[in-house]
Amino acid sequence: MKAWRVRDTWLPQEQDREQIRVICKPCGGKGAIKNECRCRGRGEVLDKEKTDLQGVPVYSQCKRCAGRGYPRLKEAEIYAALGIPKSTWSRTYKLFFDRLVEHCHMEESSAERSLCKVTH
Template sequence: MKLEAIVKYFSPKSMTPGAVPCGMTADTLTITDVMASLGMAAAQSAIGIELYLAKAGVLPPDNITNYIEQLATERSKKNRALQKMGSHRRRAFLRTLSEYVFRDYSLSAASTTKCDCCSGTGFIDAEVFTMKAYRVRDSWFPQEQDREQIRVICKPCGGKGAIKNECRCRGRGVVLNKEKTDFQGVPVYSQCKRCTGRGYPRLKEAEIYAALGIPKSTWSRTYKLFFDRLVEHCHMEEASAEKALDRVTH
């Protein structure tokens, strides 16, 4: 059983507990079976389970953000730049960093992000030209073109103000290698270089170091690796929970 299959049991549209016989696949498990499996998996990887449920919106992110902050505080003892900060500033810095770690970890190809084209409004200003004419008796005479600004629906988001957080590979993580495909005569796919196989872009670094109040050079030199390792830790905990759940449901 996959972690993603658990989410539906927290908000079922139509499900009668105990109406489905117990079985060995996710499709035939009752709510009781699922909750028991979840409890056994949590006993082996509680952090990973809570991370995923917070990521899916089932649980509020407060507890898991506190966990990330505690982890960051422990790891900051080996970071000279963080140790040079005052205790109050370091605490606020790591709190903000932890919130962005969770946001970055929570992203997926199905996530939605604010449309950069319209800044989330769903509309953009467009310049149009109209040709006006005047009538003299039975004849029409054109005037000069008239330029005006109008509000039109943003094409990238279709007026929604948000777009899917998927890469150009449409969330697949691979793209068609045209050169190898033409040479071999069959479709050949390669890892997408833009997202490195994730299927979606990560948070913009400019947003992170701006929120932390540090310049880009300081972020790249001192804190980027620290941030990336915290995000990697979250993914590792989720992978551990995935394996634990798979063991108890097979």
């Protein structure tokens, strides 16, 4: 007969463990974690402490995305989603991905400059 150890005591395998339902802290029981910030893409969040002190809304830079409006994906998440090993990611795809992100930032700033010219 097999046995397992539970908190410094040995229980035979036939005995059932007590099952406790616990809500996951990161997702709050929803089953998925969102990749969005509190800023919802704006890059700024309402600073509640400073707002309460001054009496007027005070906005500060979002700490999660550093004001970009979206959080950067971690390398581990990227190569896991692609289903490739870390070594293949770093040798083959990382440089391409970084340059693609850099190009997107340049195009975004170009579009923002064009919008400012039109609106101002």
